Amino acid sequence: MRYSRQRELITEIIKGRKDHPTADMIYQSARELEPNISLGTVYRNLKLLSDDKVIITLETEDKRLHYDGDTSRHSHFICSKCGKIIDLFKPSETPSEIKEAGLFVTGEKCVYYGYCTDCNN
Amino acid sequence: MRYSRQRELITEIIKGRKDHPTADMIYQSARELEPNISLGTVYRNLKLLSDDKVIITLETEDKRLHYDGDTSRHSHFICSKCGKIIDLFKPSETPSEIKEAGLFVTGEKCVYYGYCTDCNN
DNA sequence: ATAATAATAGTAATCATTACTGATAACGAT
DNA sequence: ATCGTTATCAGTAATGATTACTATTATTAT
Numbered sequence: 001m002r003y004s005r006q007r008e009l010i011t012e013i014i015k016g017r018k019d020h021p022t023a024d025m026i027y028q029s030a031r032e033l034e035p036n037i038s039l040g041t042v043y044r045n046l047k048l049l050s051d052d053k054v055i056i057t058l059e060t061e062d063k064r065l066h067y068d069g070d071t072s073r074h075s076h077f078i079c080s081k082c083g084k085i086i087d088l089f090k091p092s093e094t095p096s097e098i099k100e101a102g103l104f105v106t107g108e109k110c111v112y113y114g115y116c117t118d119c120n121n
Numbered sequence: 122m123r124y125s126r127q128r129e130l131i132t133e134i135i136k137g138r139k140d141h142p143t144a145d146m147i148y149q150s151a152r153e154l155e156p157n158i159s160l161g162t163v164y165r166n167l168k169l170l171s172d173d174k175v176i177i178t179l180e181t182e183d184k185r186l187h188y189d190g191d192t193s194r195h196s197h198f199i200c201s202k203c204g205k206i207i208d209l210f211k212p213s214e215t216p217s218e219i220k221e222a223g224l225f226v227t228g229e230k231c232v233y234y235g236y237c238t239d240c241n242n
Numbered sequence: 243a244t245a246a247t248a249a250t251a252g253t254a255a256t257c258a259t260t261a262c263t264g265a266t267a268a269c270g271a272t
Numbered sequence: 273a274t275c276g277t278t279a280t281c282a283g284t285a286a287t288g289a290t291t292a293c294t295a296t297t298a299t300t301a302t
Contacts, residue, residue: 002247002248002249002300003298004249007249039251040292041250043290043291047290057182077226092216093214095233103235103237103238106236107233108231109232110230114225120224145258160259161259161262162280164259166280184290
């Protein structure tokens with residue numbers, strides 16, 4: 001894969017923030033430094049980065065993909081009211097049933113839903 | 122909520138199968154008994170049933186929603202090669218961090234990725 | 243520096259899902 | 273049982289996130 005200024009910028013943006021932005025949010029942020037960057041470029045590179053396991057893709061209920069620059073094994077909590085995504089750093093335990101069934105695991109995505117402390121009042 | 126023949130049929134179809142069909146698959150199946158049923162009707166009722174927790178909605182990597190008539194607490198395994206969705210009946214353990222953080226949990230969706238026994242050869 | 247070609251910007255296309263609209267059907271009240 | 277209200281429907285149009293396309297630009301091996 002060749003170097004590109006745009007991909008470097010996109011990677012820096014995702015790695016540099018602690019929220020879980022959508023492609024459009026990353027696009028808006030990237031345009032501040034690279035005003036002519038194309039939304040298609042953002043999408044293409046997000047897919048490349050995700051395929052290379054440089055970032056993580058989250059499929060959420062809002063029908064948009066969210067991206068996470070933290071690739072360490074962890075789960076997420078999504079507030080059903082405000083939509084906030086919170087990192088949970090103690091990952092869930094993988095069910096023993098998986099190895100018993102002879103399945104080969106390469107990854108996991110555990111999302112817990114509910115209300116965050118701000119919204120549960 | 123009023124009774125409707127279409128919603129009853131849709132519910133029966135989902136509850137009666139063990140796979141995790143998309144809206145279109147349910148639509149195709151429904152048309153066998155109700156040839157004039159509309160795809161919009163299928164989508165609207167799937168959303169109603171999901172809101173009422175009669176069925177579960179799964180956001181997968183294929184960009185289509187999949188539905189599960191089994192609402193018991195369980196996880197899923199998705200084969201990255203053939204796309205097959207396998208039920209895991211021993212649910213993952215909820216991370217202790219959640220209660221410690223004061224978050225109120227209403228649901229969870231844990232998906233494990235990898236290769237099924239058919240595809241791991 | 244040059245050639246080969248990966249990557250880009252800008253735009254058009256895709257496609258799952260949702261919204262809309264006039265007709266139909268469920269069902270409580272009469 | 274009929275009537276009126278209105279939820280639900282069939283059919284179709286619109287939406288919007290994502291992907292595909294194309295001519296141009298930029299990277300990198302030689």
